[in-house]
Amino acid sequence: MKRVVLVLMLLVSHAAQAFQVVDDRGVSVTFAQAPQRIVSLLPSLTETVCALGQCARLVGVDRYSNYPESVKNLPQVGGGLDPNIEAIVALKPDVVLMATSSRVGERLQSLGIKVVALEPKTHADVKRVLEKIGQVMAVTDAQSIWRSIDAAISAAAQSLPKSVASTRVYFEVNPGPYGAGESSFIGETLTRLGVKNIIGSKLGPFPKLNPEFVVRANPDVIMTAERSVDSMAQRPGWQSLRALREHRLCVFSTDQSDVLVRPGPRMSEGARLMAQCLADKAGTGKTTAPWLKTGPAKP
Amino acid sequence: MNLRRASIIGWALLGLALLLAALGVCVGSAGFENLLGPLLNPLRDPEQYAMAHQIVWDIRLPRTLGAWAAGALLGLAGALAQGLFRNPLADPFLLGSASGASLGVALVLAAMGGGAGTLGGAMMSDGTAFSVFGTGWLVRLGLTGAAFGGAVLAVLLTLALSRGVQHTLRLLLAGVVVGVVLGAMTHMVLLWSPESMQAMQAFMLGSTAFVGWTACAVMAGVWLLASAAGALLARLLDGLSLGEATAHSLGLPLTSMRFALVAVLALATGAAVAQTGLIAFVGLAAPHLVRSVVKTTHGRLILLSSLMGGVLLMAADTLARGLIAPQELPVGVLTAVLGGGYLLWLMHRGTRGGGISL
Numbered sequence: 040m041k042r043v044v045l046v047l048m049l050l051v052s053h054a055a056q057a058f059q060v061v062d063d064r065g066v067s068v069t070f071a072q073a074p075q076r077i078v079s080l081l082p083s084l085t086e087t088v089c090a091l092g093q094c095a096r097l098v099g100v101d102r103y104s105n106y107p108e109s110v111k112n113l114p115q116v117g118g119g120l121d122p123n124i125e126a127i128v129a130l131k132p133d134v135v136l137m138a139t140s141s142r143v144g145e146r147l148q149s150l151g152i153k154v155v156a157l158e159p160k161t162h163a164d165v166k167r168v169l170e171k172i173g174q175v176m177a178v179t180d181a182q183s184i185w186r187s188i189d190a191a192i193s194a195a196a197q198s199l200p201k202s203v204a205s206t207r208v209y210f211e212v213n214p215g216p217y218g219a220g221e222s223s224f225i226g227e228t229l230t231r232l233g234v235k236n237i238i239g240s241k242l243g244p245f246p247k248l249n250p251e252f253v254v255r256a257n258p259d260v261i262m263t264a265e266r267s268v269d270s271m272a273q274r275p276g277w278q279s280l281r282a283l284r285e286h287r288l289c290v291f292s293t294d295q296s297d298v299l300v301r302p303g304p305r306m307s308e309g310a311r312l313m314a315q316c317l318a319d320k321a322g323t324g325k326t327t328a329p330w331l332k333t334g335p336a337k338p
Numbered sequence: 339m340n341l342r343r344a345s346i347i348g349w350a351l352l353g354l355a356l357l358l359a360a361l362g363v364c365v366g367s368a369g370f371e372n373l374l375g376p377l378l379n380p381l382r383d384p385e386q387y388a389m390a391h392q393i394v395w396d397i398r399l400p401r402t403l404g405a406w407a408a409g410a411l412l413g414l415a416g417a418l419a420q421g422l423f424r425n426p427l428a429d430p431f432l433l434g435s436a437s438g439a440s441l442g443v444a445l446v447l448a449a450m451g452g453g454a455g456t457l458g459g460a461m462m463s464d465g466t467a468f469s470v471f472g473t474g475w476l477v478r479l480g481l482t483g484a485a486f487g488g489a490v491l492a493v494l495l496t497l498a499l500s501r502g503v504q505h506t507l508r509l510l511l512a513g514v515v516v517g518v519v520l521g522a523m524t525h526m527v528l529l530w531s532p533e534s535m536q537a538m539q540a541f542m543l544g545s546t547a548f549v550g551w552t553a554c555a556v557m558a559g560v561w562l563l564a565s566a567a568g569a570l571l572a573r574l575l576d577g578l579s580l581g582e583a584t585a586h587s588l589g590l591p592l593t594s595m596r597f598a599l600v601a602v603l604a605l606a607t608g609a610a611v612a613q614t615g616l617i618a619f620v621g622l623a624a625p626h627l628v629r630s631v632v633k634t635t636h637g638r639l640i641l642l643s644s645l646m647g648g649v650l651l652m653a654a655d656t657l658a659r660g661l662i663a664p665q666e667l668p669v670g671v672l673t674a675v676l677g678g679g680y681l682l683w684l685m686h687r688g689t690r691g692g693g694i695s696l
Contacts, residue, residue, distance in 0.1 A: 121529070213536050213537045214540075215537060247665055247668075248666065249367040251397050251398070252664035254392070254393070254396075254397065270480070270481070273548075275548065275549070276396035
């Protein structure tokens with residue numbers, strides 16, 4: 040038995056000697072050994088590294104990474120889209136984790152820095168990115184961490200009563216108004232929680248809506264960030280919305296919004312936040328059209 | 339001849355506006371639908387009527403009329419600006435009002451995101467709480483107030499930099515400088531508040547989505563005021579078009595009238611921008627479109643540009659709502675495509691039969 044374990048360990052350590060990772064750009068990156076100095080240029084990737092228990096390997100982050108608390112003490116190297124190349128190079132990272140949308144990758148590569156570009160957009164992406172970063176850092180428990188995240192989302196869904204299935208939700212991402220559609224990361228969480236999204240998947244992940252669409256759909260619950268809730272009741276026609284009249288609003292603070300909008304390992308916490316509010320605000324009553332109450336008397 | 343032509347065009351534009359208003363009421367989040375039917379027959383289907391009533395009365399009608407008013411304000415401001423600067427490329431945003439309004443909106447968005455008092459703090463790299471100035475009042479001001487205030491303050495700044503209105507060129511340059519500097523500051527603010535980016539983009543491309551009756555009334559009121567002032571000041575623009583020396587020899591009080599023009603310009607632009615965001619091209623294109631069909635005095639040009647701007651924005655807004663309903667296109671994109679396309683067509687048609695004249 041001991042011998043088998045020894046052989047396995049040898050195999051593992053040997054495999055860790057040199058390995059390749061294919062990132063979201065389709066670029067294959069070769070590592071001679073697992074990188075020890077990591078710079079992350081995307082908050083969700085920063086959180087993923089830390090969720091894998093490798094926070095200590097981070098030597099620099101972008102200015103928007105603010106979780107967990109410990110990354111706030113790390114050197115900031117600018118934003119994901121406008122990073123400070125010099126600052127990154129000075130940190131001598133073994134690998135830079137960043138979004139595919141950033142232009143900085145090519146520049147860093149030409150300076151001899153290894154770059155892994157990952158773009159988490161959906162639940163499946165979060166799992167894939169978790170595994171990928173696990174692979175890069177040569178840690179093996181990515182699978183089990185994913186399983187616990189997944190289980191926590193299921194638990195959040197199960198904490199809700201069955202009646203929640205008839206609740207129709209509008210999640211406003213920002214006061215454009217841009218809403219979160221069924222195909223978005225947030226929409227997927229809502230689907231997992233068992234509620235209906237008023238924005239169908241064919242409208243894309245984050246459509247810019249005609250505000251009239253929301254008035255017509257008359258959602259039972261509106262979810263939004265603190266920043267945009269004040270102006271909501273002043274929008275033409277919105278006073279009559281059931282969710283606003285009956286205060287069926289889930290208003291998330293800035294910190295909570297960070298959790299909700301980042302496709303990263305804290306998505307289970309996001310699901311829990313939404314579930315808590317839904318348990319509180321989602322009524323079981325059938326939706327009444329607003330015009331039946333505000334319209335003129337029937338003949 | 340030209341007088342008759344001008345009045346025919348005026349009436350035609352008004353008629354077109356009415357037609358577009360009726361069309362605009364029928365276009366919304368469900369695409370094109372006839373809501374006028376149920377609205378006119380309340381007894382046939384009361385439920386349908388109540389729904390149509392709310393959608394049309396609370397949302398679509400103020401929105402459609404608001405689009406007209408905003409377009410009219412921008413068209414009017416465009417005609418004033420082109421006359422004042424004697425420059426066919428002048429537009430209402432030339433005195434810095436657009437970038438002033440943007441900065442105001444960006445500050446409020448950032449203040450809403452970061453919470454009161456942390457705007458300055460966010461700029462410190464070590465994360466210590468450090469407040470340059472309290473931002474609570476910014477949030478209370480709201481986006482509309484901030485946009486209007488920003489627009490007016492930017493014009494005042496331009497006036498201060500150009501040391502008055504005596505030199506048109508200096509005024510123009512000061513406006514450009516203020517525009518660039520405030521624009522840069524806007525981007526600075528956004529850099530520290532990336533979550534405001536999308537809301538900011540919505541403002542930059544313009545939208546009539548949140549225009550209600552109050553906004554509509556405010557814009558209509560400002561439009562009436564600005565039209566009256568425009569009619570009074572048209573004499574100056576006519577004089578100016580003959581050259582500064584001639585205008586002076588006609589005994590026109592150039593300085594005070596220019597100040598008045600700039601004030602009207604700032605007020606009209608500020609009112610439109612505050613309610614609908616930065617809608618491109620209406621102010622630039624409307625006077626050109628009018629001039630391409632009729633040559634007339636500034637008095638009529640101002641009024642006709644106003645009507646033209648209203649029609650242009652109303653048409654663009656109706657399309658913006660209808661094309662990919664229930665999603666919306668930014669209306670500024672469509673005004674540029676519509677107005678720009680028409681202007682290009684006019685230019686290509688050449689000079690025969692009253693081609694474009696700059």
